[in-house]
Amino acid sequence: MRILVTGGAGFIGSNLVHYLLETHADAHVVTLDALTYAGNLANLDGLPDPSRHTFVKGDICSDEDVARAFEGGIDVVFHLAAESHVDRSILDGRAFVMTNVVGTQVLVDHLRRQGQGRFVHVSTDEVYGSLGPTGVFVETTPLDPTSPYSASKTASDLLVLAAVKTHGLDAVVTRCSNNYGPMQFPEKLIPLMICNAMNDEPLPVYGDGKQVRDWIHVRDHCSALDAVRLRGATGEVYNIGGVGGERENIEIVTAILTALDKPESLIRYVEDRPAHDRRYAICSDKTIALGWQGEYDLERGLGETVRWYRDNQAWWEAIKSGAYLQYYEQQYGNRLR
Ligand code: NAD
Numbered sequence: 001m002r003i004l005v006t007g008g009a010g011f012i013g014s015n016l017v018h019y020l021l022e023t024h025a026d027a028h029v030v031t032l033d034a035l036t037y038a039g040n041l042a043n044l045d046g047l048p049d050p051s052r053h054t055f056v057k058g059d060i061c062s063d064e065d066v067a068r069a070f071e072g073g074i075d076v077v078f079h080l081a082a083e084s085h086v087d088r089s090i091l092d093g094r095a096f097v098m099t100n101v102v103g104t105q106v107l108v109d110h111l112r113r114q115g116q117g118r119f120v121h122v123s124t125d126e127v128y129g130s131l132g133p134t135g136v137f138v139e140t141t142p143l144d145p146t147s148p149y150s151a152s153k154t155a156s157d158l159l160v161l162a163a164v165k166t167h168g169l170d171a172v173v174t175r176c177s178n179n180y181g182p183m184q185f186p187e188k189l190i191p192l193m194i195c196n197a198m199n200d201e202p203l204p205v206y207g208d209g210k211q212v213r214d215w216i217h218v219r220d221h222c223s224a225l226d227a228v229r230l231r232g233a234t235g236e237v238y239n240i241g242g243v244g245g246e247r248e249n250i251e252i253v254t255a256i257l258t259a260l261d262k263p264e265s266l267i268r269y270v271e272d273r274p275a276h277d278r279r280y281a282i283c284s285d286k287t288i289a290l291g292w293q294g295e296y297d298l299e300r301g302l303g304e305t306v307r308w309y310r311d312n313q314a315w316w317e318a319i320k321s322g323a324y325l326q327y328y329e330q331q332y333g334n335r336l337r
């Protein structure tokens with residue numbers, strides 16, 4: 001089985017590459033990644049069997065780069081490459097439209113031309129917009145994105161679903177809630193708060209800190225993606241959420257401070273994010289019906305994640321210093337495709 005993972009040097013993509021090589025002895029994984037600021041080849045260190053992995057440095061918007069990744073044929077595409085950070089999209093949305101919308105269409109076109117293969121489109125619960133104090137997102141919840149990021153992901157979902165109808169593409173769409181775990185770029189809430197707390201720097205909490213997210217450990221997201229790959233029905237959407245993962249942001253922040261034995265005086269309430277979604281909560285029943293079950297409750301997962309950042313300080317210090325950007329040239333030079 002030849003599997004293409006786009007965005008495989010990012011947070012979820014790299015966890016997925018590790019997961020696939022660990023769980024499928026017959027899998028050869030090709031990673032296609034442009035190594036933007038969010039891509040880090042150090043995330044692909046320590047793969048269980050590096051001979052079953054090929055790294056292709058390339059942009060999903062480029063036909064030539066995508067063709068290089070498809071060389072030798074591809075049975076499954078897990079499409080994760082994206083601009084993923086809401087705050088960056090509010091500052092400038094253009095890269096989000098290019099990668100998330102145009103890049104998705106380029107990949108769809110390549111798989112279509114190949115004539116066979118399954119496309120697993122990794123999307124987000126943010127396409128549904130915001131919930132009030134009650135209720136959950138189901139797959140039929142109306143699409144109502146509120147940021148350039150979520151609007152671009154919504155557009156990409158619709159392009160993939162249209163290709164199923166128009167061209168008979170074998171595609172499934174997943175919509176997951178907030179992930180956390182090892183190798184998450186320290187611009188996102190949990191790793192940012194851990195790294196700042198470890199450095200005794202202020203912890204910026206947006207607005208009143210009472211926004212709710214439905215946290216899922218990245219490993220549970222990876223197992224869900226594989227279940228959808230294996231048993232999901234073409235043209236269907238599958239929600240993926242945490243195991244009892246709903247928490248207010250401020251609860252997450254104080255739990256991190258407690259785990260690191262740091263004072264709450266580090267918390268700084270700052271100006272709110274524009275159009276900040278108040279609450280996300282996911283109904284995963286349709287994915288559970290495929291035989292998937294999440295394993296990490298938040299207390300266990302958050303504890304392990306805090307320990308990972310404490311034990312891997314060099315990983316995030318290289319990001320803060322910018323040294324990780326040279327990793328590709330230093331470690332790989334021109335040896336890879
Ligand atoms: P990330 O920002 O950590 O990683 C994105 C990766 O994509 C990086 O390695 C980057 O180099 C690569 N990339 C960006 N533009 C590219 C391009 N034009 N061509 C090739 N590669 C490119 O993102 P993440 O948090 O791992 O998210 C991965 C996917 O999962 C995204 O599609 C995101 O929308 C989705 N998602 C994320 C979450 C979450 O909580 N992080 C939740 C649900 C869904």
Ligand code: DAU
Nearest residue numbers: 084085086124126176177178187188189204205206211249
């Ligand atoms: O729900 C899935 C989405 O989760 C993914 O599609 C996105 O790619 C991913 O970035 C994430 O989006 P969020 O905006 O929810 O994640 P973020 O970590 O940026 O913020 C989580 C919450 O914490 C949100 O309510 C904003 C708040 N926050 C965030 C940062 C970075 C703060 O209060 N302070 C901060 O410094």
